[in-house]
Amino acid sequence: MSALESRCLTVHRGDRAVLREVDVRVRPGQVVAVVGPNGAGKSTLLGALAGDLRPASGAVLLDGEPLGSLSPRALARRRAVMRQDATLAFPFPVAEVVLMGRLPHGGRGNAADHAAVDAALRRAGAAHLAARPFPGLSGGERQRVSLARALAQVWGDAPAGRYLLLDEPTAALDLGAAHAALACARAFAAAGGGVLCVLHDLNEAVRYADEVVLLGGGRRVAAGRPGAVLRAGVLSTVYGVPVEILEAAGGRFVTVAPAGRAEGEVER
Amino acid sequence: MTAAALFAARRRRHLTRLGALGVALGLAVIVAAGTGAMRIAPSTVVGALAEAIGLSTPWATAPDEAAVLWAIRLPRVVLAALVGAALAVTGALCQGLFRNPLADPGLVGVASGAALGASAVIVLGVGAALPLTVALPAAAFLGGVLFTVLAHRVAVRGGRTDVATLLLAGIGLNAVGFAGLGLLTFVADDAQLRGLTFWLLGSLGGATWPAVAAAAPGLVLPVVLAAWLARPLDALVLGETEAAHLGVPVERVRRAVVALVALGVGAAVAVTGTIGFVGLVVPQGVRLLAGPDHRVTLPGSALAGAALLVGADAVARTVAAPAEVPVGVVTTLIGAPAFLTLLWGRRS
Numbered sequence: 001m002s003a004l005e006s007r008c009l010t011v012h013r014g015d016r017a018v019l020r021e022v023d024v025r026v027r028p029g030q031v032v033a034v035v036g037p038n039g040a041g042k043s044t045l046l047g048a049l050a051g052d053l054r055p056a057s058g059a060v061l062l063d064g065e066p067l068g069s070l071s072p073r074a075l076a077r078r079r080a081v082m083r084q085d086a087t088l089a090f091p092f093p094v095a096e097v098v099l100m101g102r103l104p105h106g107g108r109g110n111a112a113d114h115a116a117v118d119a120a121l122r123r124a125g126a127a128h129l130a131a132r133p134f135p136g137l138s139g140g141e142r143q144r145v146s147l148a149r150a151l152a153q154v155w156g157d158a159p160a161g162r163y164l165l166l167d168e169p170t171a172a173l174d175l176g177a178a179h180a181a182l183a184c185a186r187a188f189a190a191a192g193g194g195v196l197c198v199l200h201d202l203n204e205a206v207r208y209a210d211e212v213v214l215l216g217g218g219r220r221v222a223a224g225r226p227g228a229v230l231r232a233g234v235l236s237t238v239y240g241v242p243v244e245i246l247e248a249a250g251g252r253f254v255t256v257a258p259a260g261r262a263e264g265e266v267e268r
Numbered sequence: 269m270t271a272a273a274l275f276a277a278r279r280r281r282h283l284t285r286l287g288a289l290g291v292a293l294g295l296a297v298i299v300a301a302g303t304g305a306m307r308i309a310p311s312t313v314v315g316a317l318a319e320a321i322g323l324s325t326p327w328a329t330a331p332d333e334a335a336v337l338w339a340i341r342l343p344r345v346v347l348a349a350l351v352g353a354a355l356a357v358t359g360a361l362c363q364g365l366f367r368n369p370l371a372d373p374g375l376v377g378v379a380s381g382a383a384l385g386a387s388a389v390i391v392l393g394v395g396a397a398l399p400l401t402v403a404l405p406a407a408a409f410l411g412g413v414l415f416t417v418l419a420h421r422v423a424v425r426g427g428r429t430d431v432a433t434l435l436l437a438g439i440g441l442n443a444v445g446f447a448g449l450g451l452l453t454f455v456a457d458d459a460q461l462r463g464l465t466f467w468l469l470g471s472l473g474g475a476t477w478p479a480v481a482a483a484a485p486g487l488v489l490p491v492v493l494a495a496w497l498a499r500p501l502d503a504l505v506l507g508e509t510e511a512a513h514l515g516v517p518v519e520r521v522r523r524a525v526v527a528l529v530a531l532g533v534g535a536a537v538a539v540t541g542t543i544g545f546v547g548l549v550v551p552q553g554v555r556l557l558a559g560p561d562h563r564v565t566l567p568g569s570a571l572a573g574a575a576l577l578v579g580a581d582a583v584a585r586t587v588a589a590p591a592e593v594p595v596g597v598v599t600t601l602i603g604a605p606a607f608l609t610l611l612w613g614r615r616s
Contacts, residue, residue, distance in 0.1 A: 050513060052512065081513040093274070095275065097506070100502060100514060130274060131269060153514070
């Protein structure tokens with residue numbers, strides 16, 4: 001079946017298991033958010049699903065095939081990864097950076113590649129940056145360009161059955177840009193792609209994700225629809241702060257309870 | 269501006285800059301071939317070269333001019349061009365692999381390994397059964413390859429080359445090479461010391477057609493094969509993990525770069541001694557001139573490195589004629605100010 005999934009995935013860093021027996025599944029058309037406190041294993045999970053890290057046990061499957069059985073290039077045609085803190089050793093202009101996303105498809109710079117670059121820059125809200133040198137950009141601008149590069153890789157012609165892995169794509173973005181980036185991920189899913197997205201802001205997960213995977217201490221604590229997973233009790237336990245769910249304007253919002261409202265609260 | 273227009277403009281820019289570097293190399297060859305104890309007019313040089321490929325020109329070559337050109341000048345000019353191209357391209361490959369514009373083939377230990385091999389021949393008489401013109405380049409090449417292989421072995425863990433460890437292993441091996449050279453300098457007699465010093469500073473004085481032919485495969489192969497690494501190295505600029513995400517077989521690229529650097533620098537040092545600075549600064553200059561894409565940096569470095577060494581060697585053999593200044597000193601004296609000027613021009 002079509003999915004990017006981990007089955008009973010355990011990943012070690014050195015001798016330590018940083019991910020234990022985690023099951024995650026992203027299907028085409030879905031946005032799955034991975035949330036959890038710092039050190040919960042979110043980026044490790046993303047790295048394992050990207051094929052960077054080898055499972056100590058369990059498996060990562062792309063449409064039923066183990067990642068290890070695919071060539072780097074075959075894998076690159078079907079999934080793109082956007083990590084945090086993109087840096088560049090040499091001053092390439094933005095359009096060239098995005099064109100690198102076309103590398104697994106040949107990337108010789110033909111008309112189809114150019115069209116894909118234009119579309120990706122537009123979708124990521126970075127069209128105005130095309131001619132600028134990448135190292136001169138702000139953190140937020142770099143993040144948009146990195147998103148554009150990932151989009152150019154998997155959203156050239158047919159996004160259907162391709163996957164986008166995003167590690168905190170909104171970390172350096174302002175309110176409007178964060179909304180635009182996640183709306184872009186939703187549009188990719190609507191076009192038939194699958195998205196797995198590590199998020200820190202739980203309210204972004206509530207608003208944009210079809211499913212949420214909550215990690216804590218390297219284990220999957222809960223998974224399912226955002227409304228079912230993001231509950232005050234479990235979040236308070238996992239994050240170690242008193243959490244409240246507010247309902248307003250027809251939506252649900254996660255917030256830390258003001259001091260004095262909850263018992264057993266954690267300082268700071 | 270659409271991506272298509274932007275890429276078209278960049279491509280035009282790349283081609284004009286490569287064209288300019290090609291013209292610079294052509295001029296350097298013509299002037300260098302005409303420069304020396306017997307001056308030969310540029311038109312005569314062009315006439316002789318055209319005649320060799322079957323074109324007739326109004327510029328005739330006198331027999332003595334032809335003899336000097338074909339027996340003395342041209343082998344030296346060709347060797348300078350090949351060595352310059354190989355040193356500059358391997359420098360560009362190293363900078364791409366290490367993602368650092370200050371990287372240099374010397375970092376992986378190849379140059380000091382080659383120098384140590386050659387010094388052993390000069391001072392200790394290693395391989396004395398062979399003629400010096402064979403033993404010296406052979407020992408230099410083997411020393412360079414041996415040190416590079418050692419550095420690479422130290423840096424491989426679980427089938428993957430750790431680039432930071434490769435760098436540190438290179439530093440360690442360079443220290444070994446330096447200590448070995450120091451020891452050999454200490455035990456050498458005066459004549460050996462002079463030979464050693466001259467060889468360490470680099471010279472193209474040994475250029476003959478057989479020497480050119482022997483070194484050519486090792487010098488040309490890295491320059492040609494580098495073309496296949498241009499796009500993977502562009503992707504590596506994003507980072508090794510990102511390049512892997514783009515489907516680049518990163519480990520294969522790393523091994524290919526190390527192999528080409530060992531081959532190119534090993535062959536260059538074997539025929540000319542150590543000529544510093546070309547591998548470090550030529551790619552930087554080309555990047556400032558034409559941009560960072562390896563599709564232009566690699567061929568541009570080949571042309572610029574060849575032009576630089578051809579010009580530097582012409583200066584080396586004429587400024588103090590009939591004596592020769594070591595060419596490595598000249599490359600540094602020509603290249604360093606040019607590089608600083610480029611940096612200065614970029615401040616605004």
